[in-house]
Amino acid sequence: MGESQVTEGMLEKFYRLNQKKKEIESAMKEMKKQFHNYFDETVGENVKGQVTVGDYILQRQVRTIEKFNEAKTVEKLEELKLEDLVVKKPDIDKMKAAINLGILKENDLEDCRVINISPALSVKTK
Structure with missing residues (x-):
């Protein structure tokens, strides 16, 4: 088997990356909220939609999952x-x-x- 080791540098890098990941996820959550609000106002709640801005296309798909009690x-x-x-x-x-x-x-x-x-x-x- 290969030699395994954990260094302080590895742990520091992992920690910093994890912090960045949390910041990115938080920022994306806020943006998604804004995008959903946009579609709610322009096409209606729980309605699929699409908007093109510059070179980007934003789409909202609506999935319905049916379960039985x-x-x-x-x-x-x-x-x-x-x-x-x-x-x-x-x-x-x-x-x-x-x-x-x-x-x-x-x-x-x-x-x-x-x-x-x-x-x-x-x-x-x-």
């Missing part, structure tokens, strides 16, 4: 005698309660566990 949907499907359209899933809170009461053993579910690990880095000044 789980509890109401299950209730309605059961009411309509369409229970086979309902997907069963484990109730984590009830599982934890069953483990606490001794009805279920934690190792009974060992082969059912999925563990995701995502490392994160942070650099701060003293």
Whole structure:
């Protein structure tokens, strides 16, 4: 394996870049807010639009995501005698309660566990 090392210079550079990133994200957030306000006033809220200024084209797309309220949907499907359209899933809170009461053993579910690990880095000044 190659030799890995972390230097103060690397940490300093990472820290400075992270600060710049935060400033850039904040400035872009404000500009996006202004752009949305422009489109809200000129074409209407939640309406796609486009404007050309000089060599640049600004477009707003509007995506609609539709979801169903789980509890109401299950209730309605059961009411309509369409229970086979309902997907069963484990109730984590009830599982934890069953483990606490001794009805279920934690190792009974060992082969059912999925563990995701995502490392994160942070650099701060003293």
